[in-house]
Amino acid sequence: MNGTGTLLRLALRRDRLVLAIWIVLLSIVPAATAGSYDQFYPTAASRAGLAAGAVANPSFALLYGPAFDLTTAGGFIAWRMGGLLALLTGLMAVFTLTRHTRAEEDSGRAELLASAVVGRYALLTSAVLVTGGASVLIGLLQAGTMIAAKLPVAGSFALGASTALSGLVFTAVAAVAVQLAEYSRTANGIGTAAVGIAFLLRGAGDSATNAHWLSWLSPLGWAQQVRPFAGERWWVLALPLAAALVLGAVGYALLPRRDVGVGLVPPRLGRPEAADSLRSPFALAWRLQRGPLFGWLVGLAVGGALFGSIASGISGLVGGTEQTRQIFARLGGTNGLVDAFLATMVSLFAMLASLYGVQAILRMRAEETSMRLEPLLATRVGRLRWAASHLVFAFLGTALLVLVGGLLLGVANGLRSGDVARSVGDLITGVLVQVPAAWVVVAVSALLFGLLPRAAGAAWGVAALALLISLFGPVVNAPQAVLDVSPFQHPPKLPGQVFTGLPLILLLAVAVLALGAGMAGWRRRDVG
DSSP states (O other), X not given: OTTHHHHHHHHHHHTTTHHHHHHHHHHHHHHHTHHHHHHHOOSHHHHHHHHHHHHHOHHHHHHHOOOSOOSSHHHHHHHHHHHHHHHHHHHHHHHHHHHHTHHHHHHTHHHHHXXXXXXXXXXXXXXXXXXXXXXXXXXXXXXXXXXXXXXXXXXXXXXXXXXXXXXXXXXXXXXXXXXXXXXXXXXXXXXXXXXXXXXXXXXXXXXSSSOGGGGGGSHHHHHHHTOTTSSOOGGGGHHHHHHHHHHHHHHHHHGGGSOTTOOSSOOOOOOSSOOGGGSSXXXXXXXXXXXXXXXXXXXXXXXXXXXXXXXXXXXXXSOOSHHHHHHHHHHTOSSOHHHHHHHHHHHHHHHHHHHHHHHHHHHHHHHHHTTOHHHHHTTTOOHHHHHHHHHHHHHHHHHHHHHHHHHXXXXXXXXXXXOHHHHHHXXXXXXXXXXXXXXXXXXXXXXXXXXXXXXXXXXXXXXXXXXXXXXXXTTTTOOHHHHTTSGGGSSXXXXXXXXXXXXXXXXXXXXXXXXXXXXXHHHHSOOO
């Protein structure tokens, strides 16, 4: 364990921005939306309608889980956000632990550390402390902010504890994954697949009539079975705690059975010689970018299908007050709540797709800092040619994600409403007008990479700021000047609004200028 404290401080310093964003986002969301419950559902009749609508459509159970008590703000928050918060905390845990363990081995820094007076378990222990500590802090802050919002103390602590323990479970899952995988990308894939399987088990168990036992196989299902604000069942918390301890012990037991930089599962041997189609910078970029792109494609396709299946019933869930209609109007449209909901989902898909674009841009920076880029640039491959091979995925991949999400959203909504052609046509138009806004975020990331490479990680902050403003600004009645900071506020919200082309032209101009400045900086600066 020698050196654990030093490695812990180093990890906290390196993650001071990214981890802070995760913690703030996941901590404040439940309390920030507590006040809107009374606006949406001010009467007993509206709350009864909410409960009836939630039960009538099995897609709501698949997406949000079982609704135990929708007559209180706490019960509503636990239903709408409990599963989502546990899922996002699990993803945070997987990414954070992998970044501070397997990724360090991929870069060679872990081997340098191992040559010093650093214990065999120090790197894993520091990563577990950072990741587990972040999960616990998220849970505590969630509970504290909800108590400050005048929600019941017991329910607040139950929701915070279920979120924190979900993070600890997937911290332990990631601790096992990094021992099995040869590379950090594979470990991330195993960890995120575990989160996805947990979601599918929970969703299948909650939506199927005779298979509720499936949700008890999922850590995400345990988080909801605690029943925050609906007669808390504290004993359920013992399940994720036991799972975290057992899986964590497995991870520590596997660690000494492998060498640094090698996984327990050996990689497959490749062909002795690469095909001609693989001998280009674009082919290399495709090999590096295809995994995240496919993962995001599957996620947005599933999300589109799920949200599309519930769109036609959304009017039965929201209240009928004037405040509710005004908020939905500001969120996305004025020609009906269903159109406003679909427009909001389309905008959300564009925001999520921009996160993939940021990830694709930062892959360029990772190649640079891992010293794999310099040998490549020593060949006939020029800087702009290499950058262009990655930018194709960053920009076109972002557009493809938005398009696929909107297509599945339109198909699922059309199947429910009985007019697939009209629904798909409206949604395809709706997603296409959102692409320039997503490209602005991607282009700003390219700008940071080209001009301020050491601050390239701030691209996550730019994307998170845009998401925060767009998602919560209208709900808290933020000033229009603040809302305008986000590029996602400017495209016409289709379906539901009149198409206007000027905002799209301006957004494209901003994206082109930022990308051009970034590439100009990339041509002139030093590599490394």
